[in-house]
Amino acid sequence: DIQMTQSPSILSASVGDRVTITCRASQSISSWLAWYQQKPGKAPNLLIYKASSLESGVPSRFSGSGSGTEFTLTISSLQPDDFATYYCQQYNSYSGITFGQGTRLEIK
Amino acid sequence: EVQLVESGGGLVKPGGSLRLSCAASGFTFSSYNMNWVRQAPGKGLEWVSSISSGSSYIYYADSVKGRFTISRDNAKNSLYLQMNSLRAEDTAVYYCARARGGTMIVVVDWGQGTLVTVSS
Numbered sequence: 001d002i003q004m005t006q007s008p009s010i011l012s013a014s015v016g017d018r019v020t021i022t023c024r025a026s027q028s029i030s031s032w033l034a035w036y037q038q039k040p041g042k043a044p045n046l047l048i049y050k051a052s053s054l055e056s057g058v059p060s061r062f063s064g065s066g067s068g069t070e071f072t073l074t075i076s077s078l079q080p081d082d083f084a085t086y087y088c089q090q091y092n093s094y095s096g097i098t099f100g101q102g103t104r105l106e107i108k
Numbered sequence: 109e110v111q112l113v114e115s116g117g118g119l120v121k122p123g124g125s126l127r128l129s130c131a132a133s134g135f136t137f138s139s140y141n142m143n144w145v146r147q148a149p150g151k152g153l154e155w156v157s158s159i160s161s162g163s164s165y166i167y168y169a170d171s172v173k174g175r176f177t178i179s180r181d182n183a184k185n186s187l188y189l190q191m192n193s194l195r196a197e198d199t200a201v202y203y204c205a206r207a208r209g210g211t212m213i214v215v216v217d218w219g220q221g222t223l224v225t226v227s228s
Contacts, residue, residue, distance in 0.1 A: 001170070034214050034215075036153075036215075038153075043203055043218035043219065043220065043221060044153065044215070044218060046208070046214065046215060046216050049208060049211070049214045055208075055216070087152060087153055089153070089155075089213075089214075091211070091212070091213045091214060094158065094165075094167040094212055094213070095167065096169070096170070097155040097158075097167075097169075097213050098155070099152055099153040099154065099155065100152070101152050102152045102153075
């Protein structure tokens with residue numbers, strides 16, 4: 001299976017900050033990558049698909065980039081509602097779809 | 109409004125079986141690929157299984173292959189997961205998940221989840 005490694009695991013930031021979360025794949029996945037946000041006790045919410053396509057209804061402060069093995073999720077100006085856990089997911093092959101281990105975004 | 113409502117979770121002994129169901133509404137169920145994704149307590153997300161809209165294509169994670177069976181009934185707008193030979197490591201919240209149109213596993217809608225606990 002393709003392994004997905006997110007960094008950092010925990011990120012402390014303040015409202016208004018620009019933050020970047022990185023996701024690295026153990027082999028090339030082209031642009032077959034999605035990003036999700038999950039709040040405690042809730043199901044995840046899709047933010048980005050195909051590495052850089054913003055899902056409908058998601059604020060434009062969220063953006064994704066990358067291809068191959070390295071990808072980033074950027075939040076341009078953190079809002080109070082953004083403090084949550086973020087997961088990347090590769091879907092290059094249906095024989096082994098995998099998520100990253102998650103990045104918890106905390107208030108500094 | 110899209111609704112996905114899971115049921116069938118509960119406490120089961122190792123080696124036992126459970127059947128999860130997901131009742132879908134608010135969209136044309138037969139047109140969308142569907143999935144099960146699970147999350148162990150305090151842990152990350154793990155993809156379990158996917159099924160195409162017409163059931164022609166089915167995929168499983170290695171961790172459940174041979175033990176779990178995904179199926180759907182488009183006439184009843186329902187998705188199922190038959191889980192056999194359950195292990196402690198299968199303990200998790202199981203989410204029914206609708207894929208984004210044109211994809212198999214980019215999830216746009218999730219149920220509230222149903223907890224499966226495997227313990228003696």
